[in-house]
Amino acid sequence: MKIIIETPLPDEEDTVVIRCASPDQQLINMIYAYQTEKTEITGYRNDKITRLSYQDVYYFEATDNRVYAYCHSDVYEVKHKLYELEEIFSTFDFERCSKSMIVNLEKIEFLSPHFGGKLEAHLKNGEKIIISRRYVHNLKIKLDN
Structure with a gap:
């Protein structure tokens, strides 16, 4: 992909032009993210507040009535419920x-079969998480698209 950035004349409006053979899902997601600006959430860790991009988050997990965002090597608490995060990041x-x-x-990175019809997801940061049997079908459909 080639990116060209040009500075408009002082009286011209900023314009984004996308030229592609056919837009894939990732491009559509990027356009939607730009339009809605819902690409970041606030994370809390050690009395510090950090803006987390959706691209930095590997997964969200609810534990003990709290929700955590797991990034490459850090974990942040977020003040959203899982269903809210599903809505916020529904297009991603x-x-x-x-x-x-x-x-x-x-x-x-890849999926492998696990006991009882579950899957084990091997993440790019080396972590492994279990995909519950109930959610395997929907996850496979989304991966195929």
Whole structure:
């Protein structure tokens, strides 16, 4: 992909032009993210507040009535419920993988079968998470698109 940035004349409006053979899902997601600006959430860690991009999050997990965002090597508490995060990131590659977890499909390196019809997701940061049998079908459909 080639990116060209040009500075408009002082009286011209900023314009974004996308030229492609056919838009794929990732491009559509980027356009939507730009239009809605819902690409970041606030994370809390050690009395510090950090803006987290959806691209930095590997998965969200609910534990003990709290929700955490797991990034490459850090974990942040977020002040959203899982269902709210599903709505916020519905146009991105996030999918429910268990009752208490939502995974970023872009961060999955590969899947392997697990006991009882479950799947084990091997993430790009070396972590492994279990995909609940109930959510395997929907996750496979989303991965195929």
